[in-house]
Amino acid sequence: MAVDPLIELRDVNKYYGELHVLQDIDLTVGKGEVVVVIGPSGSGKSTLCRTINRLETIQSGLIRLDGQPLPEEGKELARLRSEVGMVFQSFNLFAHKTVLQNVSMGQVKVRGRKKDEADQRSRELLERVGLASQADKYPAQLSGGQQQRVAIARALAMDPKVMLFDEPTSALDPEMINEVLEVMQQLARDGMTMVVVTHEMGFARSAANRVVFMADGRVVEDRAPEDFFTHPESERAKDFLSKILKH
């Protein structure tokens, strides 16, 4: 699938002090592609996801979004970030704002929409994630699964070109995982470009165009999901899959 590249990483290296967390990463994500990043903890997959909108800086290499190199911290970077939606493991909804205000805030402050217009769009999105009735509650009054769906709506409200998911279901109780995955499945079907760091192998199998397997800061395999799950090439991937798929 060598269509229009939306995200390009070339020779990306990152260190935390001595620790070399990203080693010569090359990765291209095309428009409309769903790329799932999996790997053992500490393999650098979350860090990789966070470098794409420069929440983590890199020491060397190049990251391009829609052809544009990521700028330094400042207005230009802020503008570029508004094109990249992000969903976090710990939801990170604004605790002092209601659900509706959470979804509207970025539209008003960043996109410059009028409040009424933003609120209307927010309600549509909340409807889409099944939470229209919770609009006036505060985040602390919602379950984890509901909070994460609000967080997805908040990111979508910016009309992003791509969505990054950094372990979106890892902090959820098991019975709430599906409600979040269903929203993500729907997004994938609608053609959204997505990079998803996750441990949900079912989601990787059913929704991903490609699976990127990372270990020790490197991309070890980058293949179609069916190939990867049935015929992993590297020892590292075989070992990883044998541990998680047995039970």
Place this chain on the structure above:
Amino acid sequence: MDVLTDNFSTFGDGFLGTVELTVYASLLALALGFVMASFRVAPVGSFRVFGAVWVAVLRNTPLTLLFFAVLLGLPRFGLVLPFEVFAVLALGCYTSAFICEALRSGINTVPTGQGEAARSLGMTFSQTLSGVVLPQAFRSVISPVGSTLIALAKNSAIAGAFSVTELLGTYKTLGELGYSIIWTFVWIALGYLIITLAISAVFNILEKRWGVAR
């Protein structure tokens, strides 16, 4: 009791002087403290250094020394203002260092994810700070900021030594007139108590209204 009723206008002038000093210096301290706290968490290194130096210098200088520096130092550089204004400057700048540190500790209570979420939406540094981080930080700093302003009200007594009309300074006038020094101080203490209790009351209300809900 005579000392109060006979000299009500002297006490009244002193009391109003202290109230004025406290109000103006508090406003200056809050504004400067807010700016310095923003500097101290700014992404630009030189801003952070400026904020750190501001706090280090002002927090570690004895207030009386600072009064001397402002009242005797600034006129040498051609800046001549009424003593009341100098006193507000000295008190306000001194207290702003403490306000800044209280605000900064409040900022540290806001989870980093809140700021990351705001930035990931494309908000700029100042939008993130003013719209997401500070409103949550304020909730946890209401009580320490209140304490700092109460300290400011009492510190304003130093201005009396620099011929600014304020509450403590009334004891000199009344002492010269031969009134009991003990009763004079009792009434002065009561005056300060009225001011500090009023500040506490305001901050108690703020805390009830805006404090962190647990």
